Amino acid sequence: MTDAPAGGWTTGTIIGLDHPTDRLVRLRLHVEDRVDHLPGQHYVVRLRAPDDYTAQRSYSVASDPDDPLLELMVECLPGGEVSGHLHDVAEVGDVLELRGPIGGWFVWKGDVPSVAIGGGSGVVPLVAMARLAHRLGLRDRLRIVALARTWDELPYAAELQRYGAFIALTRENLGGRVAAPPYHDELAPYVDGAERAYVCGSVGFASYATRLLEETGMRTDAIRVEQFGETG
């Protein structure tokens, strides 16, 4: 067994809620009997109707394990039953059923020198990793690459930039960088020396980023992937 922490069902109270963009909602929750997570782990959020009908989805944790609150950044998907509720209905003070932390594969404990590449809201678990690295002074051990079409579509863009992430926007220029997918020679310094790679994003992004990493010299069996599909 891996030694990743795991928590059972509990509840969390929404302490903070804001919409960084019209497609994103950030939830800050106080979790009862919280089990501290490792960066990269996720929680299940379960919504319950008055007749006990339930809907549940998994969301990666954005917060540093050291944060007293649990932070989730949820992208609102078209027709998303859970994300739509969190986006449009949820308010500060609401109590949600939660289960977590979960997962022992897509986790970074601060030990292995790694490169982490996220697409769009796929950067969320990478933010937890980056926050841990920043707090512990381990920035050399974690290189972050973030891809998005535009600055506004990239959650935590400013924070990631502060941490020294390489941000590649494909539809608008950023500073002196012309809009384009990342070039191999841009990526090389981030991949060089990394013993492990983390890839997180949509299914299409994950296969693209995996290939990009392989072409830049990353060993296939050192790549860990977290994908999300049409899971509302």
Added chain:
Amino acid sequence: MPVTRGFFGKRRPERPDRLPPGQYDTGSSWPTLTAEATPQLDVETWTMTVDGLVGRPSSWSWREMHALPESTYFGDIHCVTTWSKFDMTFRGVSVDTLLEIAMPLPEARFVMAHSTTGYTTNLPLEDVTGGRAWVVWEVDGRPLPRGHGGPVRLLVPHLYFWKSAKWVTRLELMERDRPGFWEQNGYHDRGDPWLEQRYQGDP
């Protein structure tokens, strides 16, 4: 557990009898979820092996597998990430056929399925026998796509779909259970969707 304020549920299933607890009908889409980079598997060099606690350890090439009696599964599949997909048709060979040739020893009680990627998943032997498990290469009349485990994957549709190892290459029969890849990483050892056995610690 508390009722969620303001939640009434808008994606209620049309066929709740077919949907295990906590699942939703994904309709025509088929999400792809993988923990590793998708391999490029060459059918000319791929083999399927059944070994461990068997009387006759056996291997089949791609052609030899296709010479075995064919078997079809028609029905539903359920992923732990909460989607279910109805009315899928998979074609391949029943695991029973492979085991008849390899002859499990009486002490064999569990199976570890191995993929070419190194991915593993553990199953009770009784979950892959009795017409409940297949090695498949075709879905809905077409070759299994690479992202869904093509050219060949295990299919154990009555359990959560991480048990249906993509790019399967070996079934190892064992006396004692031992956790596979996701099972070491927090997921349930059996994974029955009707009992909602998602994570370690579930009933």
